[in-house]
Amino acid sequence: MRTSPVIRLAAATVLAGATVLAAAASASAHVVVEPSSVPKNATDQTFAFRVPNEDDTKSTVQVEIDFPTDHPVPSAMVAPVPGWTDKITTTKLATPIHTDDGDVTDVVSQVVWTGGQITPGHYQDFTVELGALPEGTDKVVFKALQTYSDGNVVRWIEEPQAGRPEPKNPAPVLHLTAAAADDADSADGASPAPAGSAPVAPGAPTATASAKATTAAEKASSSDSTARGLGIAGIVVGVLGTAAGVLLGRRGRTGTSA
Template identity: 80%
Template sequence: MRTPSALRLAAASAVAAATVLAAAATASAHVIVDPSSVPKDTTDQTFAFRVPNEDDDNSTVKVEIDFPTDHPVPSALVAPVPGWTDKITTTKLTTPIHTDDGDVTEVVSQIVWTGGQIAPGHYQDFTVEFGALPEGTDKVVFKALQTYSNGNVVRWIDEPQAGQPEPKNPAPVLTLTAATGDDGDSPSAAPGATAGVKPAPAAKGGSATTTTTTTTTAAAGGSDSTARGLGIAGIVVGVLGTVAGVLLGRRGRGGDAGTSA
């Protein structure tokens, strides 16, 4: 016979498991940039725009990432994503960005991926290497548009505000922390990255006016990645269930022993 304490323990374990699953689902629900925070003097850093599929019935078939033009990213390389084609739009600056290697006059303003699919219950990383980061700002806000196979478009464009609740569709935000004081080198882009626009490694401010477009095609084939968050949640749930079972079993054996005595 199960005691009230054992029942309470089992109920608590179930609630904890449900909380973990809910947290994992929430954490993976937004389009994000990963890593989400780096020092301002970071160079040659690989970032992944992680796009989860929130629709139970439709696949994601198009992803658009818009780069800021008020504080432009001075250089970027786009890695091929199996099964997807990337289209890179560049913008000419009215005020060049001055670097030790010369002036940067053209920057990436938009990348669009099409041709592939992100199935329900999966996510996809779209990888870009930044040769340098913007100066004069503590954050870089990217606006993302996610198109589903039924034609629905989710606009991840709302900028989170300090002290305010998170918006329904928050834009991916890269936070820039204090400079490290060294050369700021970070891991380079994944092997096989295809060139977008990478003029020079260091940056100062500038503003955008006109645009041109360059297209590169990613290699075909491959499959969607499985969601890490759900895997972790499953492990946690399994551990909680095992602990609850062991404790309930011990209490049951204790009660039987008392009855036979």
């Protein structure tokens, strides 16, 4: 028996819907660190640990981020999150880290946020500023523990391995890329202007600042584009489903009248 075009359309619609939903779930299901990669010599960089709530009925009530001990982060500051209380734990290093500002003997080893809630269908960003990044490695692997209101704890601690399938509960990983070239800056922090060019007024944005702003805008635009793309895909699937339903209804009525 041959399959009618209407039935094939309906089947294709269901498959497309399942694909869109799977893509949306995989894109937001894990605890991640954003941005996920920076140059090795980046300093005073702000990162967000994005924690999505995966439970349909329970809320996330505690978030724990453990910092690596094999390649410790020399310095870190935690931004307040409205509705949440943070507790910062430090540890003393057996071997101090040598920096331009002196030796670092104590580093942040853990941050725990409590008191707030991430309700179903939502996520929360927990922001941390890293004053410097560890040396001698091309990635920083954090561990995240997410506690739900029913006491269930999801441990995002499995380190992804190149060439292997992604683990069920991957840990947040910050990738360190090749160090960015240092520019010869003038005393006020701006690059010297080429000969014959107009001087830059005090307080005016420099080319470096403009480039950083552009990069940040591009990242935000990329994130927004992804969300818009998933939203548009969902609308398209809905339209196709409606059309398939109308066609199936018409086919049913035609068969009955015959």
